[in-house]
Amino acid sequence: MTTTDYATYIAGLPRVLAASAALFRDTRGRVLVVEPNYRDHWALPGGTVGSDAGETPRQGARRETAEEIGLDVPLGPLLAVDWSHGTGRPPIVAYLYDGGVLAEERFAEIRLQEEELLSWKLIERSEVPAHLPGSLGLRVLAALDVLDGGGGPAELENGRPATD
Template sequence: MTTTDDYATYIASLPRVLAGAAALYRDAEGRVLLVEPNYREGWALPGGTIESDGGESPRTAARRESAEEIGIDVPLGRLLAVDWSIDAGRPPLVAYLYDGGVLTADQLASIRLQEEELLSWKLVEPAELTAHLLGGLGLRAQEACRVLESGEGTVELENGRRPSAS
């Protein structure tokens, strides 16, 4: 076997990790925009899976997914959080969460939902995020709101929580 074959075999043997990206959009009152998927329970942030075909980046995926899901296509702000999420029944997920900014009343009125995937949208207070977003997603979104409020840099998370120092 050649070195190239050995390397290909090695790469094929590595564990798989999913990657997703989303944007945290807010209104002038600080409420967070959530969308209601039709394919699972609970609410979500606009975003989705990073497409590996063509080498899509997390930032590009978050912007593309937002444009597809809610019809909002604006440059995204800084990376707020990166979350390593483990959930039974799927490979680990690395989730990137970007600042989508503050949407104007006109932008909110122009939201057009992707009918194939979404039922509705709403704005919720940051303190209510864990009541609407399942699992670590609610914690991730709350941590991102804290980052925005404090001016802190990007936060590293594990299942929505800050890991203890090792």
């Protein structure tokens, strides 16, 4: 296969997007969420993985966390991976990493990326579906289950456990 043939072959392959985020909690188990200025629901610190630049999902989650909330925190284990369909876009493979339990003084260090975020807050597990709708909320709940049960990571499709 020539270089041109290989490039044509690669260009014809299906596309998938990649995103990654970090799940931070406080000592009471509440989840840190951020309020973007470009959508109508809350999110986790995270975003698109710069895969074209060689970035991995873990690196992307750490970079996005540092950019969005000003905390550069080494991430723990992968808690969930979710194949999420959408309308008007290719599927997204979303990686969710354990950001850990932050001490109260770390929350005081949060500095929001004003170009993208309006605010942040801590929410109880029972508030997750109202703040993080659809597959994102389901993904967070699955990740919390992994943390509670000591297993993981959760393999999800649209936020629900993957099945054959």
